[in-house]
Amino acid sequence: MAIEAPRRLVRALGESAPAGDDWLARLPGAAERAVARRGSTVERVQVPGGRSSLVLLVRRADGTPAVLKLAPPRARPGSERAALAHWGGLGAVQLLEPDAADPADTEEGVLLLERLHPDVSVRSLPEAKALLEAAGTLRRLWVEPPSGHAFETVAERTGRQATAMRAGADSAPDTAPLVDAALAAREELLSAPPDHRLLHGTFRQSKVLAGERMPWLAVGPDPVVGESAFDLARLVRDRVEDLIAAPSGPAITRRRIKRLAESLEVDQDRLRGWTLFRAVESGVRALRVGRPKDGELLLEFAGWL
Structure with missing residues (x-):
């Protein structure tokens, strides 16, 4: 399926984008690559989603549900990864690839997370x-x-x-x-x-x-x-x-x-x-x-x- 950023994300990131930033333009390709690297299947894009990241509901290669999240550098995805790893699922969503070291994931701000109920807060x-x-x-x-x-x-x-x-x-x-x-x-x-x-x-x-x-x-x-x-x-x-x-x-x-x-x-x-x-x-x-x-x-x- 074609992966497109929700309008809410486009609007929010557009408000704060530094000059010359092309992360949104590169996002569909980055998302497709992140899905392919894991052999996952995209079920849907979470809409309206957040204001700082793209959230994809996916099925992993073994059929288990998960969330694939992509965030721009200014959203500090590396910092989020470190915090989730430190909490280890206590009070926070579980990071499913705590030891992932793929340079592409780091560059593209990719996190693979436990699937919660995204529409129930x-x-x-x-x-x-x-x-x-x-x-x-x-x-x-x-x-x-x-x-x-x-x-x-x-x-x-x-x-x-x-x-x-x-x-x-x-x-x-x-x-x-x-x-x-x-x-x-x-x-x-x-x-x-x-x-x-x-x-x-x-x-x-x-x-x-x-x-x-x-x-x-x-x-x-x-x-x-x-x-x-x-x-x-x-x-x-x-x-x-x-x-x-x-x-x-x-x-x-x-x-x-x-x-x-x-x-x-x-x-x-x-x-x-x-x-x-x-x-x-x-x-x-x-x-x-x-x-x-x-x-x-x-x-x-x-x-x-």
Whole structure:
């Protein structure tokens, strides 16, 4: 079958593609080669799929179901591979070729993964149950990073983001007060981090899928090393559209911070600070790439913090 990137992926990668990047143009050929190297059969392309990778549902040569994932270099597939190998299937999807060393796979960002139920995430559960299951999954991922790891740190990642946020505030003065508050929170939080763990990096309800081996498993990490509150912060604003639409949205958000912090033994003020930083960073970035509705929602949410 002809392999084409879903429109969602094309649009998302187009927003962030560096000049001269031709990864999307090369993607169909790279996918066909990855399938052929394994003697696999493609069942379908996962649609709408993610915003940073192509996901193919395949059958391996022995008939077992699997997922073949291809991601561009800027999505750091090598870092994802290292994190999944370190977790070893505990709380996260299982990497099926942990020792794969094919240069073509490395160059083309290929990962072969355990097949979960791609259309069933914890987001399909009622709100309270979804938060409980997501938090329980996240707890299993917070482990000591491997010795001599090469993962990006929270300080490094947020440093790059802070630079872009300042530039965004210069071009959109209305965002400047929130950007200033978010950057001040970052400086304070980084001055005395309470723990040092391997984190998922982009954790939210839609990143937790139903499985056979375990009821719920995390997928799609962009791993980073740092304090747990940073990882939990993205979960606080899940279903942000519903929060903004609710008259009691600010009160719901405060209760959510308290509940998540207590259930995962994270300091509430630190969770609030990282939630502010990450919401403002995402909001400013959305405005910068031409998604004003998303940006305005995120910045309104950040204003509650």
